[in-house]
Amino acid sequence: MNLQESPTWLSSANLQVDSQGRLRHFLSIEGLNQRLVTEILDTAESFAVLPEQSVKKVPLLRGKTIANLFFEASTRTRTTFELAAKRLSADVLTINVPTSSATKGESLLDTLRNLQAMHIDMFVVRHAQSGAAHFIASHVSPHVSVVNGGDGRHAHPTQALLDMFTIRRHKPDFSVLTVAIVGDVMHSRVARSQIHVLNLLGVREIRVIAPRTLLPNHLEDMGVRIFTNPLQGLKDVDVVMMLRLQRERMESAMLPSGLEFFQIYGLTPEKLALAKPDALVMHPGPINRGVEMSSEVADGAQSVILQQVTHGIAVRMAVMSLCLGSHAVERGRLGGEISPLRRRI
Amino acid sequence: MSYIKRIRIRGGRVIDPSQGLDEILDICLADKRVVALGEAPDFQADEVIDATGLVVCPGLVDLRVHLREPGQEHKGTIASETAAAAAGGITTVCVPPDTVPIIDTPAVAELIKVRANQSDKAWVLTLGALTKGLAGEQISEMAALQTAGCVGVSNGLRQINNTLILRRAMEYAATFGLTVFLHPQDPWLSASGCAHEGVISERLGLPGIPVAAETVAVTRALVLAEQDGIRIHFTMLSAARSVEMLAEAQARGLPVTADVAIHQLHLTELDIADFNAQCHVLPPLRSQYDRDILRVACASGVVSAICSDHQPHEPDAKLAPFCETEPGISGLETLLPLGLRLVHNGILDLSTLISRLSWQPSSILGQPYGTLQIGARADVCLFDLERRWTLDAARLISRGHNTPFHGWELKGRVIHTLMEGRRVFDLEDIHQPC
Numbered sequence: 001m002n003l004q005e006s007p008t009w010l011s012s013a014n015l016q017v018d019s020q021g022r023l024r025h026f027l028s029i030e031g032l033n034q035r036l037v038t039e040i041l042d043t044a045e046s047f048a049v050l051p052e053q054s055v056k057k058v059p060l061l062r063g064k065t066i067a068n069l070f071f072e073a074s075t076r077t078r079t080t081f082e083l084a085a086k087r088l089s090a091d092v093l094t095i096n097v098p099t100s101s102a103t104k105g106e107s108l109l110d111t112l113r114n115l116q117a118m119h120i121d122m123f124v125v126r127h128a129q130s131g132a133a134h135f136i137a138s139h140v141s142p143h144v145s146v147v148n149g150g151d152g153r154h155a156h157p158t159q160a161l162l163d164m165f166t167i168r169r170h171k172p173d174f175s176v177l178t179v180a181i182v183g184d185v186m187h188s189r190v191a192r193s194q195i196h197v198l199n200l201l202g203v204r205e206i207r208v209i210a211p212r213t214l215l216p217n218h219l220e221d222m223g224v225r226i227f228t229n230p231l232q233g234l235k236d237v238d239v240v241m242m243l244r245l246q247r248e249r250m251e252s253a254m255l256p257s258g259l260e261f262f263q264i265y266g267l268t269p270e271k272l273a274l275a276k277p278d279a280l281v282m283h284p285g286p287i288n289r290g291v292e293m294s295s296e297v298a299d300g301a302q303s304v305i306l307q308q309v310t311h312g313i314a315v316r317m318a319v320m321s322l323c324l325g326s327h328a329v330e331r332g333r334l335g336g337e338i339s340p341l342r343r344r345i
Numbered sequence: 346m347s348y349i350k351r352i353r354i355r356g357g358r359v360i361d362p363s364q365g366l367d368e369i370l371d372i373c374l375a376d377k378r379v380v381a382l383g384e385a386p387d388f389q390a391d392e393v394i395d396a397t398g399l400v401v402c403p404g405l406v407d408l409r410v411h412l413r414e415p416g417q418e419h420k421g422t423i424a425s426e427t428a429a430a431a432a433g434g435i436t437t438v439c440v441p442p443d444t445v446p447i448i449d450t451p452a453v454a455e456l457i458k459v460r461a462n463q464s465d466k467a468w469v470l471t472l473g474a475l476t477k478g479l480a481g482e483q484i485s486e487m488a489a490l491q492t493a494g495c496v497g498v499s500n501g502l503r504q505i506n507n508t509l510i511l512r513r514a515m516e517y518a519a520t521f522g523l524t525v526f527l528h529p530q531d532p533w534l535s536a537s538g539c540a541h542e543g544v545i546s547e548r549l550g551l552p553g554i555p556v557a558a559e560t561v562a563v564t565r566a567l568v569l570a571e572q573d574g575i576r577i578h579f580t581m582l583s584a585a586r587s588v589e590m591l592a593e594a595q596a597r598g599l600p601v602t603a604d605v606a607i608h609q610l611h612l613t614e615l616d617i618a619d620f621n622a623q624c625h626v627l628p629p630l631r632s633q634y635d636r637d638i639l640r641v642a643c644a645s646g647v648v649s650a651i652c653s654d655h656q657p658h659e660p661d662a663k664l665a666p667f668c669e670t671e672p673g674i675s676g677l678e679t680l681l682p683l684g685l686r687l688v689h690n691g692i693l694d695l696s697t698l699i700s701r702l703s704w705q706p707s708s709i710l711g712q713p714y715g716t717l718q719i720g721a722r723a724d725v726c727l728f729d730l731e732r733r734w735t736l737d738a739a740r741l742i743s744r745g746h747n748t749p750f751h752g753w754e755l756k757g758r759v760i761h762t763l764m765e766g767r768r769v770f771d772l773e774d775i776h777q778p779c
Binding site: 015030107108129130131134135139151152153217219222 | 542543544547548549550551552619620661664665666667668669
């Protein structure tokens with residue numbers, strides 16, 4: 001069963017897309033269609049040129065307030081969301097909840113209601129529980145947008161999109177690509193979103209490479225081919241997407257040690273040589289050097305890891321502006337039927 | 346002591362599986378008992394209930410009901426939840442020992458008995474703790490608990506990790522003829538899980554509880570029960586494989602029985618696909634295949650009782666990301682209507698359903714409820730098999746309005762419930778006829 005289109009029983013489809021098919025929230029790749037994903041990537045392309053200009057900002061979200069609500073530690077995602085909001089001229093505040101309300105016993109919903117009372121237009125949420133962004137999106141007032149910055153093991157859709165953006169810049173035709181995802185798929189929200197979006201964009205083959213302990217039993221139903229042997233799995237692939245391995249997995253019954261994982265699954269120049277000569281090496285960061293990959297590969301010519309970080313800003317700008325843009329159009333706030341954003345594109 | 350009326354229930358379709366009865370008959374109640382079935386021309390009634398067009402069956406017996414008192418009165422009280430039971434046609438509820446404090450001393454069992462007598466809407470039977478504090482370390486004072494009224498013993502949702510302690514606890518319970526109620530779930534395989542391990546949980550990134558968490562625990566208990574010749578009852582089976590193992594054990598003559606929760610016969614893992622916390626239950630909703638096999642097992646009798654697993658919650662308990670919500674459904678008032686849905690859909694016949702909801706759960710407890718035999722307690726449920734209605738969660742009588750069945754079109758509704766010949770529920774009380 002290769003699920004190119006998201007199943008209709010997923011209500012996130014209704015939750016994140018409005019009646020005209022525009023983004024209201026951005027919660028998961030499931031529920032989106034290829035047209036929307038391409039629209040986001042194209043919009044991101046128009047923002048990606050900004051850093052090279054003397055004025056890096058556009059006034060698209062001037063007067064809007066965006067709150068980054070991080071219930072789980074993050075540096076890269078939080079910073080790039082913050083920069084993305086600023087480059088769109090929005091006012092942005094970042095709240096690290098583990099250090100504030102949650103420790104005082106305030107419920108997630110109360111935290112949310114309090115912030116909503118401050119007239120926030122968008123929440124960017126990262127939370128350790130799968131479904132947290134859906135939960136918040138189904139409880140905010142109608143004019144507020146929610147962007148999922150990573151929820152539990154469920155989804156990290158902006159990461160998956162910035163990965164696609166990066167691949168597209170190097171290899172624009174997805175239909176000919178074989179992509180390998182290597183590592184801890186079991187606990188990875190990144191992998192889940194990557195698999196969905198790669199299927200949506202119609203890649204030739206998605207391979208998942210991991211030991212059985214890190215592989216969910218029904219993963220093949222998501223439209224991937226499973227390899228436990230990396231020497232077979234990496235053969236002739238166009239893109240190698242490494243996943244982060246959390247330290248606690250190495251200290252449990254999941255894996256005997258980081259060292260053994262590296263010896264079998266870690267990406268080294270020798271293993272990378274099995275892939276196509278121009279294969280891209282990607283990683284969502286932060287890298288455990290000597291566990292997921294060697295430094296030679298991480299810093300090597302085929303690595304696009306730092307480009308991923310840069311592209312993260314443009315992709316997040318696109319998601320934020322499309323979400324808030326659709327509200328503006330719906331409520332006629334910006335006057336006229338075409339928002340400035342849509343005019344640009 | 347108030348005067349107990351002599352009641353004739355006239356012209357109803359009486360279905361009582363305990364005596365193989367399914368015919369249109371009068372039932373006469375006096376002195377808290379069933380005194381006559383059929384014409385009984387000599388019976389002088391103070392009151393006649395016209396049951397024309399209604400089904401008259403024994404008051405239902407629900408093997409697994411959390412009343413929340415003592416300890417969690419913000420979720421429900423014995424008074425509020427037995428009123429809900431009456432509205433669901435249920436006259437006997439059996440409560441697991443995981444109250445706060447735990448039912449591991451006679452005092453707690455007696456407290457529950459006193460409160461139940463005060464509200465007087467349903468019989469409340471208690472299961473005592475199998476181990477002290479449900480900690481799985483020392484067996485409880487089961488003889489004292491039995492004297493205080495406990496009809497069986499259980500360790501609730503808490504597992505006894507040490508197999509030797511489980512064996513000793515089962516043997517000690519058997520000494521006093523107490524049925525051991527087991528909720529089979531391996532603690533390690535299920536650790537931190539909140540959904541059936543399968544396509545949906547993996548897609549949603551929810552930590553899974555594999556079928557093996559249940560089958561490993563079922564196997565362990567069956568092996569011990571067989572070796573020591575002990576009668577056990579599995580509560581809330583959720584997996585097809587468990588039912589197959591149970592059928593095999595029964596075929597070899599082992600004295601094992603089981604119940605399933607009614608929601609397991611209707612919902613599947615697909616129902617959590619939008620992170621619907623109302624469908625967060627333990628054991629988790631499993632695959633459609635599991636559900637279909639559970640239905641077959643209910644029809645065949647391998648599973649001989651259907652319970653509500655009633656778990657009322659305050660609204661906040663369900664307002665969080667899926668795994669952080671509290672599991673459970675407020676189920677007393679939907680037990681019979683959802684059972685009747687199986688009848689209307691041709692999955693169970695009516696008398697089998699009533700049997701699974703009355704006589705058989707009562708037999709599992711070894712108690713004389715769930716029957717309309719002459720001399721039995723006058724606990725009666727009258728329902729309209731055809732009446733259509735839509736479930737509105739806000740109108741549940743239970744303090745817990747947590748149900749995934751909100752908005753479901755149901756066919757079949759309780760009209761009157763009698764306990765010891767007293768009306769404890771009349772539909773018209775809450776719904777004025779227009």
